[in-house]
Amino acid sequence: MLSSRHRKAASIALVAVALIGVRAASAAGVDLAGDQILVGEDAAAAACSSAQVQIDYDVAYVAALQGYGVSAARLSGLDERCQGYDVVVTLSGPGGAPLAEMTSVVAASEMDVVVPAETPVGADELTGVSVVLREAEV
Numbered sequence: 001m002l003s004s005r006h007r008k009a010a011s012i013a014l015v016a017v018a019l020i021g022v023r024a025a026s027a028a029g030v031d032l033a034g035d036q037i038l039v040g041e042d043a044a045a046a047a048c049s050s051a052q053v054q055i056d057y058d059v060a061y062v063a064a065l066q067g068y069g070v071s072a073a074r075l076s077g078l079d080e081r082c083q084g085y086d087v088v089v090t091l092s093g094p095g096g097a098p099l100a101e102m103t104s105v106v107a108a109s110e111m112d113v114v115v116p117a118e119t120p121v122g123a124d125e126l127t128g129v130s131v132v133l134r135e136a137e138v
Helices: 004-029 043-048
Strands: 054-062 067-076 086-092 098-105 110-114 128-134
Touching: 067 086, 086 110, 098 110
Parallel strands: none
Antiparallel strands: 054 067, 067 110, 086 098, 086 128
């Protein structure tokens, strides 16, 4: 049987591995050049899609998972011309399976897009991310 000390050490090691995995996923899919983001066909959309968007993650303990999960995607580098657009962030797991999709309106060059509590994403499950900017739905 594992002692409390061993369980704590194991959970810390798991979080470290999860964070490394999240950072690797971040590094693999974050540096989205403008030609990879399609937002619309007008001049404002073309100007918005020239921004490079960086993504990082907030990781916290999630009771529903009984472990650590991604609580938010932190976006930065959004061009001011993107304000008012919808941003759709999809977190994916093994095999590219979508784990959670969040939509928010761009209001600043840096913003958090919170993972809904009803669709928790385990930090150890996250393997990729996609970001789409689109004209806001009316």
